[in-house]
Amino acid sequence: MAEIHTSPDTLPAVSTRMHTPGGTALQGLGRTSRRDFWWLQPGIVAAGFGAFIVYSLFSALVWQPMFHVPYEVDGYLSPFFSPLIQPNWLPWWISPAVLILWIPLGFRTTCYYYRKAYYRSYFADPPACAVGEPTIHRRYAMERAFPFILQNIHRYFLYLAFIPLLFLWIDALYSFVNTGPRFGLGGLVLLVNAGLLTGYSFSCHSLRHIVGGRLDCFSCSSLARVRYRAWQRLTGLNQDHMLWAWVSLVSVALADLYVRLLAWGVLVDPAIRL
Amino acid sequence: MPVGRTHRLRHLRVFRGTPEDGGELVEYSVPVQEGMVVLDALHWIQANRAPDLAVRWNCKAAKCGSCSAEVNGRPTLTCKTRLSDLPEDIPVQVEPMRTFPLVRDLVTDVSWNYEVNRRITPFTPPEDAPEEAWRWQQEDIERVQEFRKCIECFLCQDICHVLRNHETRNPFMGPRFLVRAAGLELHPMDRADRTPYLRDGGGIGYCNITKCCTEVCPEHIKITDNAIIPLKERVADTYYDPVQVAWRKLFGRRSEGGSGQPIPGQPSADGS
Structure with missing residues (x-):
């Protein structure tokens, strides 16, 4: 059996690194020995987030001021605008969504799942496991320095995120009665959206830490035991944090789209009025 | 054959x-x-x-x-x-x-890992509790048991892009040793506070939680979710959370966590 000798697709050993083991890994964007479609997953994530970002920016900032498609119709309020704050000083060309959207935006931007997703898909840091990244990254300090050190305030965005979440539940429940008792598909859409956003918020890593992760001893007091039981439940939710992140992202966009299409007259809300 | x-x-x-x-x-x-x-x-x-x-x-x-x-x-x-x-x-x-x-x-040559390992403060039980008095409940120890499954294959270190692709100005200990540090920090009998080391000498901020370490672990340890993120949150408690910092300044100790808690198995102040 013949042995075939070929040159490896590698660079010489990097021996000048500081504080790192000094190996022979391939350096440079996309350089890898992986044989699978490693680019597929970050590509899908980038496309999914990109679609959401474009849609949400258009819907929250442009659709109503420029194209006069209301964000509230027949007792249904788009989740991008809840709670609805319309101060007199706000110019007509600035959407009231900007007064509230910074909270969920900050919550999701600093979220541990989204960090993984966008570091991989948009920053190529790394683009995929065991795949080379741009050499410009090599001395980048990641979450040790500004701006990414600000990721550490995730817990404060979590606290704030419960405010719009509460209003989303109120909006969803109130939509069943605010134009007279009715059971409409729009109410159901808003209710499911509020439920999925609740799942996303309660599966948060920071909440899990605050509830029980700070404790070293779960059996040392009756309060610690209560917190342990809550921590266990949140741990169960946390295992699917990525799933909650995606389904709640899709649901909030779909709920907004549903309200907009009702307002535009494209759809008619199927409802049973009592 | x-x-x-x-x-x-x-x-x-x-x-x-x-x-x-x-x-x-x-x-x-x-x-x-x-x-x-x-x-x-x-x-x-x-x-x-x-x-x-x-x-x-x-x-x-x-x-x-x-x-x-x-x-x-x-x-x-x-x-x-x-x-x-x-x-x-x-x-x-x-x-x-x-x-x-x-x-x-x-x-x-994986000896770099052993040098990193030596820098971690080892298990530090309370000085006033003799070893024969140590008791803890299963719920106190099960988080740490997951980390004890590590076989030190260093696949997580190998795939970590910080160690693989970056030139860091400060040391970064890598996922294997963040797992070890979590096993000590979350241990109910341990009294050492490793958060200053984790932030500075261990360089936990270099980790941007892209989860490759979790993907390759042959023991299926949830390295990112159960070890690294809890440690990042503890570092945030100590250095980046103004409420926690104010609490420590007022009361002179960590608001919660390893130091200052009763020894497991012994009655606590509330009598439970």
Whole structure:
């Protein structure tokens, strides 16, 4: 059996690194020995987030001021605008969504799942496991320095995120009665959206830490035991944090789209009025 | 294993060489049987074609962590990677762990890891509690038990892009040692506070939680979710949370956590 000798697709050993083991890994964007479609997953994530970002920016900032498609119709309020704050000083060309959207935006931007997703898909840091990244990254300090050190305030965005979440539940429940008792598909859409956003918020890593992760001893007091039981439940939710992140992202966009299409007259809300 | 007519041939491209010669990929044809793993194929090459092939291995049961390598570009234990699970239309490429300096062929120098390990404050029980008085409940210890499954194969270190691709100005301990630190920090009997080390000497801020370490762990330890993120949150408690910082300034101690808690198994102040 013949042995075939070929040159490896590698660079010489990097021996000048500081504080790192000094190996022979391939350096440079996309350089890898992986044989699978490693680019597929970050590509899908980038496309999914990109679609959401474009849609949400258009819907929250442009659709109503420029194209006069209301964000509230027949007792249904788009989740991008809840709670609805319309101060007199706000110019007509600035959407009231900007007064509230910074909270969920900050919550999701600093979220541990989204960090993984966008570091991989948009920053190529790394683009995929065991795949080379741009050499410009090599001395980048990641979450040790500004701006990414600000990721550490995730817990404060979590606290704030419960405010719009509460209003989303109120909006969803109130939509069943605010134009007279009715059971409409729009109410159901808003209710499911509020439920999925609740799942996303309660599966948060920071909440899990605050509830029980700070404790070293779960059996040392009756309060610690209560917190342990809550921590266990949140741990169960946390295992699917990525799933909650995606389904709640899709649901909030779909709920907004549903309200907009009702307002535009494209759809008619199927409802049973009592 | 004799080369019989019933055996199919698989092609392997195996890295051969030393740091001095730069190395090359050498292709071997290996007769394979059902159930063979990559390490079996390497052993066949060693026995029949290249007796000088350097391969580190020991238990062949995915428990010693010795046979770590990169197969088709992915860090893995060669004793746990079946040839039948790899694409048949291309040669199986076997390379050493690329994050560590090459010694020869598939063997790398992983001693850097042991130097990092020595910098972590070891288990520090309370001085006033004799060892025979130590008691804890299952719920107190089960988080830590997950971390004890680590076999130190260093695949997580190998795939970590901070160690693999970055030149850090400060040290970064890597996922294996964040797991070890979590096993100590979250231990109910431990009294040391490692958060200053984790932030500065351990460089936990370099981790941007891209979860590659979790993906390759052969023991399925949820490294990112259960070790790194809880430690990042504790570092945030200590350094980046103004409410926690104010609490410590007012009361002179951590608001919660390892230090200052009652010894497990002993009655607490509330009588429970």
